[in-house]
Amino acid sequence: MKPVSKPVKAKKVSTTKLAAKKKSPAPRSASQYILRLFVAGASARSHQAVLRVRELCSTVLEDNCTLEVIDIYQQPALARTNQIVATPTLIIELPAPARRFIGNLTNINGLVIELNLSTKVKIAP
Amino acid sequence: MTRPRAKHTGKKRATTAPTLLPKCPTGIQGLDEITGGGLPRGRPTLVCGGAGCGKTLLAAEFLVRGAAQFGEPGVLMAFEETEKELKANVASLGFDLEGLVRRGKIVVDYVHIERSEFQESGEYDLEGIFVRLGHAIDSIGAKRVVLDTLEVLFASLPNEAALSSELRRLFRWLKDKGVTAVITAERGREQLTRHGLEEYVSDCVIVLDHRVNDQIATRHLRVVKYRGAMHGTNEFPFLIGDEGISVLPITSLSLNHKVSNERIATGIQRLDVMLGGKGFFRGSSILLTGTPGTGKTIISCNFAQAAARRGERVLYFSFEESPDQIMRNMHSIGLRLEPLVKKGLLRYLSARPSLYGLEMHLATMFKEIATFKPHVVIIDPITSLMDSGSDSETKGMVTRLIDYLKAGQITSLFTSLTQGGHALEQSEAAMSSLMDSWILLQDFEGNGERNRVLYVLKARGMKHSNQVREFLISDHGIDVVDAYIGASGVLTGSARAAQEALEKAAVLAGQQEAAQLKREVERKRKALDRQISDLRSDYEGEALELRRIAEQVGTRTLMLTTERNALGILRQADAKVVVSTQIKPKPVRKNG
Numbered sequence: 001m002k003p004v005s006k007p008v009k010a011k012k013v014s015t016t017k018l019a020a021k022k023k024s025p026a027p028r029s030a031s032q033y034i035l036r037l038f039v040a041g042a043s044a045r046s047h048q049a050v051l052r053v054r055e056l057c058s059t060v061l062e063d064n065c066t067l068e069v070i071d072i073y074q075q076p077a078l079a080r081t082n083q084i085v086a087t088p089t090l091i092i093e094l095p096a097p098a099r100r101f102i103g104n105l106t107n108i109n110g111l112v113i114e115l116n117l118s119t120k121v122k123i124a125p
Numbered sequence: 126m127t128r129p130r131a132k133h134t135g136k137k138r139a140t141t142a143p144t145l146l147p148k149c150p151t152g153i154q155g156l157d158e159i160t161g162g163g164l165p166r167g168r169p170t171l172v173c174g175g176a177g178c179g180k181t182l183l184a185a186e187f188l189v190r191g192a193a194q195f196g197e198p199g200v201l202m203a204f205e206e207t208e209k210e211l212k213a214n215v216a217s218l219g220f221d222l223e224g225l226v227r228r229g230k231i232v233v234d235y236v237h238i239e240r241s242e243f244q245e246s247g248e249y250d251l252e253g254i255f256v257r258l259g260h261a262i263d264s265i266g267a268k269r270v271v272l273d274t275l276e277v278l279f280a281s282l283p284n285e286a287a288l289s290s291e292l293r294r295l296f297r298w299l300k301d302k303g304v305t306a307v308i309t310a311e312r313g314r315e316q317l318t319r320h321g322l323e324e325y326v327s328d329c330v331i332v333l334d335h336r337v338n339d340q341i342a343t344r345h346l347r348v349v350k351y352r353g354a355m356h357g358t359n360e361f362p363f364l365i366g367d368e369g370i371s372v373l374p375i376t377s378l379s380l381n382h383k384v385s386n387e388r389i390a391t392g393i394q395r396l397d398v399m400l401g402g403k404g405f406f407r408g409s410s411i412l413l414t415g416t417p418g419t420g421k422t423i424i425s426c427n428f429a430q431a432a433a434r435r436g437e438r439v440l441y442f443s444f445e446e447s448p449d450q451i452m453r454n455m456h457s458i459g460l461r462l463e464p465l466v467k468k469g470l471l472r473y474l475s476a477r478p479s480l481y482g483l484e485m486h487l488a489t490m491f492k493e494i495a496t497f498k499p500h501v502v503i504i505d506p507i508t509s510l511m512d513s514g515s516d517s518e519t520k521g522m523v524t525r526l527i528d529y530l531k532a533g534q535i536t537s538l539f540t541s542l543t544q545g546g547h548a549l550e551q552s553e554a555a556m557s558s559l560m561d562s563w564i565l566l567q568d569f570e571g572n573g574e575r576n577r578v579l580y581v582l583k584a585r586g587m588k589h590s591n592q593v594r595e596f597l598i599s600d601h602g603i604d605v606v607d608a609y610i611g612a613s614g615v616l617t618g619s620a621r622a623a624q625e626a627l628e629k630a631a632v633l634a635g636q637q638e639a640a641q642l643k644r645e646v647e648r649k650r651k652a653l654d655r656q657i658s659d660l661r662s663d664y665e666g667e668a669l670e671l672r673r674i675a676e677q678v679g680t681r682t683l684m685l686t687t688e689r690n691a692l693g694i695l696r697q698a699d700a701k702v703v704v705s706t707q708i709k710p711k712p713v714r715k716n717g
Contacts, residue, residue: 040252048247072253076260083237084253086282102282103247110246 033065034094040087041073048104049088146353149305152190155372159357169306171326173318174333180309184271186369189220191269192230199269200261201233204277208233232261238281251291270306279320296325328352343482362484382531392431395605401587408534410527414541415566421540433470437500441473444509448473459601478509507539561585569617576617
């Protein structure tokens with residue numbers, strides 16, 4: 001929940017809270033995309049999911065996003081308030097409507113398509 | 126000091142020696158009796174059943190009672206209903222879930238998972254549930270956990286293989302946590318649960334069932350499996366009342382109620398006489414069977430009146446007539462019940478048997494009995510209730526009811542309507558074994574009329590009459606009279622009256638005959654007397670004659686001697702004269 005501004009590619013996944021944000025405090029529309037990723041500890045799946053989301057942020061979304069990585073082991077109360085059932089869970093809060101993806105995001109294309117469609121709609125005009 | 130210690134340790138050893146499976150009491154009425162103390166402690170229990178059988182409620186009651194009665198906080202993880210809904214639902218059953226949540230005794234975590242709201246992409250696990258559950262358990266130190274319908278997960282998460290392995294892990298984890306868990310699941314068609322949850326939870330499985338028989342729904346509970354413990358395997362009816370679930374464990378009841386030697390009158394004197402002279406035992410169960418119109422209700426009301434007049438409270442469950450109707454009808458035979466009702470000694474409760482299921486009837490009866498605290502309970506007729514369940518169910522219910530009443534030393538009278546045409550004894554054989562006394566009312570048809578008779582078929586513990594009695598219903602109530610038993614069977618009604626007349630006539634005829642005979646004898650005696658006097662007078666006449674003749678002979682002899690003497694004198698004879706003169710004077714005197 002605590003978006004910490006840090007370079008996207010800078011850090012590797014650690015057991016503690018992972019947080020990533022776009023490169024620099026953006027002068028333009030700060031966060032067109034708000035992503036939150038809930039992971040459970042340093043499992044392989046968590047790792048994969050974090051890497052893939054970061055990849056997504058830095059490439060497709062061109063760092064135009066706020067990514068928050070939450071380890072539910074560290075913050076179990078957030079699992080409840082955010083209705084987390086499966087891990088990893090990626091919640092795309094913005095642009096609305098909020099969507100959820102569960103799994104280690106092997107099918108990243110699906111996610112891209114989902115986002116691209118909305119990005120196109122959003123960005124094109 | 127040392128002694129009590131030694132005792133104490135001895136006791137402890139005795140209880141712990143057989144290393145029984147530790148149990149976790151549910152506090153649910155009857156369920157602990159069936160399971161011998163509750164659910165297996167520290168293990169998961171599966172509760173499965175179709176829609177609307179009370180799975181969630183059972184689970185919620187397990188939690189609420191655990192928190193409120195046994196000091197064991199609990200976590201309720203709900204997949205179907207939100208916290209708000211749950212609170213409202215269980216509040217209607219008298220559970221203060223909200224208060225317990227506020228006091229930190231229970232945590233309700235609603236897991237919202239909707240298939241349409243997420244997409245699957247790659248592999249995942251259910252760590253979210255583990256973390257949430259673990260967090261909730263740790264936050265209040267929970268000992269009990271309820272997972273209400275985990276199967277929602279199957280509907281939402283398409284990857285079944287991943288899910289089943291996760292569930293296996295979940296149950297393992299729950300066991301490791303040492304919490305007693307209740308997992309509810311939807312009933313499947315061919316297996317116990319729709320998604321085979323019983324494969325994972327194998328320590329204890331309880332199946333709930335909601336069946337409709339003849340338009341009346343009854344819930345049943347069955348412990349299918351209980352690893353490591355004895356349990357009742359039967360299907361037990363249960364009901365959801367104002368105070369939660371109560372299971373009716375019919376077969377686990379014990380037979381050890383106290384008995385009373387007090388006898389109570391039936392309100393019909395002759396019937397008391399038939400029952401060893403004193404009436405029924407207090408606290409006994411009485412069955413009154415009869416075909417329609419044999420006077421079951423009348424005898425019941427008589428009994429009720431007699432008890433109420435003694436100052437006892439009587440509770441009368443009527444399943445056929447309304448209270449007003451009974452009272453009006455009883456007027457016609459001179460029973461005034463209203464004053465007793467007004468005094469609060471007699472209470473009528475009427476309900477249609479089809480109003481609700483058998484177990485609900487039983488529950489309402491229990492409640493009424495508990496509040497009114499009667500000395501006598503009358504159920505008129507029990508057979509109406511029997512239509513709303515199968516034989517074994519009703520027998521179970523009656524057993525349960527009788528046991529309940531006997532435990533409280535309440536005398537119970539059940540009337541039973543039997544169909545005409547077949548053996549009465551047979552039709553009620555099943556129920557009669559539960560009864561201490563059994564009175565049979567019957568119609569006798571003959572001579573163009575029907576008459577009522579009454580037998581005491583059995584009366585445990587008393588010397589009862591073995592005879593048939595006719596009972597008459599008049600404006601003044603019931604009168605029991607002797608029936609005639611002749612060569613052609615039992616005579617009742619006008620046949621009895623005719624027989625009485627016949628016997629009277631016979632007696633009269635006999636009397637007349639005797640009088641006739643007496644007169645005859647008298648006459649004969651008189652004739653005899655006459656004859657005797659005739660004979661005597663004959664005899665006396667003849668005796669007189671004889672004497673006269675003798676006198677004549679005497680005088681003649683005298684004259685002869687005197688003449689001879691005179692002649693002797695004349696001839697100068699020297700014969701003695703003195704002797705002859707001595708004889709002389711006697712006949713002379715008599716003649717004179």
